[in-house]
Amino acid sequence: MQRTSGTITYIHITYMGMDNTYTCAIFFTFHACPPPPPPQPESERKSERSAAMKTILASETMEIPEGVTVQVAAKVVTVEGPRGKLTRNFKHLNLDFQLLEGGRKMQVDAWFGTRRTMAAIRTAISHVQNLITGVTKGYRYKMRFVYAHFPINASITNSNSAIEIRNFLGEKKVRKVDMLDGVTILRSEKVKDELVLDGNDVELVSRSAALINQKCHVKKKDIRKFLDGIYVSDKGTITEDQ
Amino acid sequence: MPFKRFVEIGRVALVNYGKDYGRLVVIVDVVDQNRALIDAPDMVRCQINFKRLSLTDIKIDIKRVPKKTTLIKAMEDADVKNKWENSSWGKKLIVQKRRASLNDFDRFKVMLARIKRGGAIRQELAKLKKVAAA
Numbered sequence: 001m002q003r004t005s006g007t008i009t010y011i012h013i014t015y016m017g018m019d020n021t022y023t024c025a026i027f028f029t030f031h032a033c034p035p036p037p038p039p040q041p042e043s044e045r046k047s048e049r050s051a052a053m054k055t056i057l058a059s060e061t062m063e064i065p066e067g068v069t070v071q072v073a074a075k076v077v078t079v080e081g082p083r084g085k086l087t088r089n090f091k092h093l094n095l096d097f098q099l100l101e102g103g104r105k106m107q108v109d110a111w112f113g114t115r116r117t118m119a120a121i122r123t124a125i126s127h128v129q130n131l132i133t134g135v136t137k138g139y140r141y142k143m144r145f146v147y148a149h150f151p152i153n154a155s156i157t158n159s160n161s162a163i164e165i166r167n168f169l170g171e172k173k174v175r176k177v178d179m180l181d182g183v184t185i186l187r188s189e190k191v192k193d194e195l196v197l198d199g200n201d202v203e204l205v206s207r208s209a210a211l212i213n214q215k216c217h218v219k220k221k222d223i224r225k226f227l228d229g230i231y232v233s234d235k236g237t238i239t240e241d242q
Numbered sequence: 243m244p245f246k247r248f249v250e251i252g253r254v255a256l257v258n259y260g261k262d263y264g265r266l267v268v269i270v271d272v273v274d275q276n277r278a279l280i281d282a283p284d285m286v287r288c289q290i291n292f293k294r295l296s297l298t299d300i301k302i303d304i305k306r307v308p309k310k311t312t313l314i315k316a317m318e319d320a321d322v323k324n325k326w327e328n329s330s331w332g333k334k335l336i337v338q339k340r341r342a343s344l345n346d347f348d349r350f351k352v353m354l355a356r357i358k359r360g361g362a363i364r365q366e367l368a369k370l371k372k373v374a375a376a
Contacts, residue, residue: 054275098244109244112275 058118059109061100062125068132070106072097077128081135084182084200088131093120134200138238141209145193147228152216154195160184163195168216169228175215180204195230198238206235247297249278254300254322257290264335266326267295268317271307279307283314300325 064070068081075090075097090097094117096109108124110117133139145152153166158178163185165175179185179197183204188194195212199205209232218226247253253269262285271279273289280295281287287307302320304313317323326332344352 056275096244111245 052114054112054114055110055118057109057111058113058121059107060121060125061105061107062129064104064106065132065136068136070099070103070128070132072099072106077131079128079131079135081132083135083138086131086135086201088127090124090127093117093124095121095124097124130202133237134202136239137241138198138200139202139205140234140236140238141197141205141232142188142234142236143195143197143209143212143230144233145195145230148226150228152193152228152230154187156186160186163212165212165216165230169218169226177208177212177215179208180211183208194233247299249292249297250301251306252302252304252316254298254302254326255280255295256298257294258296259294260290266298266322268302268304268313269295270304270313281310281313283310283317298326298331299329 068079071078071080075093075095076087077090077097078085078087094110094113096107096111098107098109099105100107106125106128108121110121113121145154147169150167150170152168155164155166156162157164161179161184163177163179165177168175180199181204182201183197183199185195185197185208188196197205197209199208212230213232216229218228249269249272251270251272255267255269257263257265257267257280265282265285267280267282267285267290269278270281270287273279276293277289277291278295279287280290300320300322302316302322304316308316327336
């Protein structure tokens, strides 16, 4: 209830002689109430926000399969397997990496972590799992040529590490794409208009596929109609067992 | 790489800031995320921020907030004093304290001792050099 403000202007007291009672009427005039305080602007409210909660310990463990050796020192993870060796640097994360059971398991801890650091635990584990499959099975990305009228002419050069693309949409421009480190490219024999990119590191293989795709973008046309390009059709592994 | 010294009931720590600087205390309870209840045989039990503590490798076996006599007995059983004084960290602190409490005559004696030691080392080195040259 808001406090009202006002002054007493007139007090009227009547004396009813007969039964000795007094009635009193007090006349009160109200002042105009001051306007309510304006709502606090956004900036002031932000400074009152409390610090986020920190969880004392959050950890996750992952299995390392047979045939793969993992070494971790100072947040640099090295994975070695039948197909080769891969390293990844996790120094930008605030996590603890340790090997348990003599290399059969890897545990990732986050001490006093905020929501962000705890989310990074599982992504770090996924990155290491990608390293492991890269080193055991390898990664194979398949891309298809899509064209309506002008056949895309691609030739692999440089001992399977670069591709030259001609006649994309009839253009005279020759597009050359160098594959990244450790990625090989070849034209599939049995399937028409297909490229196969092989490699151990999924980041490098997928980035090479993206570079090829981006070189063949259609400019200044309605892309819903001009659907030409080289598109990733399959993301899989080199050695298929399951 | 993983942590070995944990904040737990019974962990022995060194106070590194404040009124009780340099005192060895035992964590007897954890108040919240930032503070612990600490106790030592010669002080009143009090709360302290973790930032004022340096954890050691020594741990004693006590329950949560033990009585003073229980605490003292547990520290005797775990032999905290000897373990601390024989650890390299503890030895360093003793040496630092001794050096800080030297008077001028003591410092003079130390200087003479250092010169003598340096002379002995140089003599041995000369002997070894002569053998290597031959």
